[in-house]
Amino acid sequence: MSGRKPVLGFLALTGALIVASYLTPVNTWLLIWISVGLASAVAVVRGVTRYRPRRRSAWWLIMAALLALTIGEITRIVQVEAFGPDMFPTVADFVYLGLFVPLMIVGMWRLVRSGTPALDRAGLFDALIVTAAVAVLTWSFLIDPLVMSASSSFPEKLVAAGYPVSGVLVLATMVRLAVGIRLTPTVGLQVIGVLGMVVGSAVYGVLQLQADWRVDGPALL
Numbered sequence: 001m002s003g004r005k006p007v008l009g010f011l012a013l014t015g016a017l018i019v020a021s022y023l024t025p026v027n028t029w030l031l032i033w034i035s036v037g038l039a040s041a042v043a044v045v046r047g048v049t050r051y052r053p054r055r056r057s058a059w060w061l062i063m064a065a066l067l068a069l070t071i072g073e074i075t076r077i078v079q080v081e082a083f084g085p086d087m088f089p090t091v092a093d094f095v096y097l098g099l100f101v102p103l104m105i106v107g108m109w110r111l112v113r114s115g116t117p118a119l120d121r122a123g124l125f126d127a128l129i130v131t132a133a134v135a136v137l138t139w140s141f142l143i144d145p146l147v148m149s150a151s152s153s154f155p156e157k158l159v160a161a162g163y164p165v166s167g168v169l170v171l172a173t174m175v176r177l178a179v180g181i182r183l184t185p186t187v188g189l190q191v192i193g194v195l196g197m198v199v200g201s202a203v204y205g206v207l208q209l210q211a212d213w214r215v216d217g218p219a220l221l
Helices: 004-021 026-051 056-083 091-113 117-148 154-180 185-209
Strands: none
Touching (some): 004 026, 026 056, 056 091, 117 154
């Protein structure tokens, strides 16, 4: 996909929604985040139908992942309203880990397959190096403390650890994508989005186990 105006327009829209989300009450704030997810899915549909990329199935999978993320947000809102913010794990967590993450990984991997074959070996090596480094840091500072926590049940530990683990997997696929195909504004946006998702997911899992997570805090699904 190409074209700067649609990219700039999308950035302006989502940027305005994100800023507005932190200036509004919680209920409105959550609805705004749902709007961001839906706007992202619509942007993918618009891009696919207009530019008709070679790997259309990859973009449809990414669109499905964004819809799954939005469904998770809606589920989170319903559960917070019904049971309060302290319930963990929830259906929203399983939507994220069981739907969003696999769909996003498969979609991005199919994009990798559309890259230049000559870059495959070097790109795979780079991705393995970055993944190994991030995995070691993730285990040392996130997963090991979560597993060793005596105040949390096994399901809580399992789901909380699933966030940083899924983040590492998504990041590895993103690195492989970034080094395997030509860097475009679309790929750049994906890199930024995935990095934010990885950090947010890790922080969310940790804060849930520490009982510090708030529905109006910066760490979201």
